[in-house]
Amino acid sequence: MMHGAMVDEAGKESVSDVQIKSFNTKSGKNLATVYFTDKWAESKIKAPLDKIDIVIANGAVPIIRLQNSDDPDGGSGKAGKYSHQNIIDGKWDKELKQYAVDLGNRNVLIEYGTEINGDWFDWSLEGPEKFKKAFRYISKILNRKLVFHVDATDNNKSPKWYPGDDVCCLVGTSCYGGYGSGRGCVTTLAKIYKDFASISETIPLAILEWGAPEAKNIKFNVQDTIDTLRDMPQYDRIVLLQRWAEKIIPGHSEDEIGDGRIDVTPEMLKAYREGIANPVYTSKFIL
Numbered sequence: 001m002m003h004g005a006m007v008d009e010a011g012k013e014s015v016s017d018v019q020i021k022s023f024n025t026k027s028g029k030n031l032a033t034v035y036f037t038d039k040w041a042e043s044k045i046k047a048p049l050d051k052i053d054i055v056i057a058n059g060a061v062p063i064i065r066l067q068n069s070d071d072p073d074g075g076s077g078k079a080g081k082y083s084h085q086n087i088i089d090g091k092w093d094k095e096l097k098q099y100a101v102d103l104g105n106r107n108v109l110i111e112y113g114t115e116i117n118g119d120w121f122d123w124s125l126e127g128p129e130k131f132k133k134a135f136r137y138i139s140k141i142l143n144r145k146l147v148f149h150v151d152a153t154d155n156n157k158s159p160k161w162y163p164g165d166d167v168c169c170l171v172g173t174s175c176y177g178g179y180g181s182g183r184g185c186v187t188t189l190a191k192i193y194k195d196f197a198s199i200s201e202t203i204p205l206a207i208l209e210w211g212a213p214e215a216k217n218i219k220f221n222v223q224d225t226i227d228t229l230r231d232m233p234q235y236d237r238i239v240l241l242q243r244w245a246e247k248i249i250p251g252h253s254e255d256e257i258g259d260g261r262i263d264v265t266p267e268m269l270k271a272y273r274e275g276i277a278n279p280v281y282t283s284k285f286i287l
Contacts, residue, residue: 226275
């Protein structure tokens with residue numbers, strides 16, 4: 001199982017050489033994948049080659065979340081100029097084709113439609129059919145299979161959003177657990193796994209985002225997740241465990257999700273380092 005993370009503690013969902021090296025040092029194991037967001041509201045659909053090359057130089061594979069929203073946080077409440085319909089209609093063909101050219105033969109995974117089965121991001125507003133068409137359209141232009149990403153709170157609705165095995169390389173979920181309840185990632189995973197795994201019978205599965213709802217509950221936050229995914233055969237299809245290592249940001253709309261850094265407490269860091277040290281968790285990209 002690959003060891004991955006979103007390493008930007010400041011909440012901008014970006015990446016830097018310093019951030020990657022800091023996470024690798026804290027965790028005691030290098031990352032196989034590094035997750036970050038390409039916000040079209042800021043980049044205007046331009047491949048973030050600087051960030052991509054930083055990740056690759058650190059021996060990891062970038063997983064890039066394409067955020068097709070007019071709003072940097074993805075929550076404007078309207079589809080906007082980067083809508084699925086505008087993509088399907090070819091209004092962004094020039095930019096997307098150049099994106100593909102710029103990526104070249106770099107080993108990069110592209111995600112389109114983060115937590116698409118939820119209702120908190122703009123890209124869910126147009127419904128499943130337009131999303132699936134846009135997903136397939138982008139896959140064709142980029143000449144790459146893409147990452148499909150749902151949220152664990154609504155996995156029973158996920159299949160209607162799935163664009164098909166022929167355009168997907170990875171099916172992933174955000175799985176944080178129950179905040180304030182003492183429930184960790186694997187408690188939630190056990191409840192939704194059947195629905196989640198049924199999205200595709202053949203495509204590899206991933207925990208694209210997980211974190212720590214309560215720093216004091218080391219057992220739920222770290223040990224149960226890492227140990228369960230390592231030891232339970234029913235989760236053998238999961239090939240990636242990817243930490244969302246964001247700290248609590250004052251005024252941030254997601255303050256309630258808790259502090260996702262792996263070193264919130266010395267006990268948490270110890271549990272993470274000891275768990276991820278197991279050779280089941282690899283720094284080598286294996287997809």
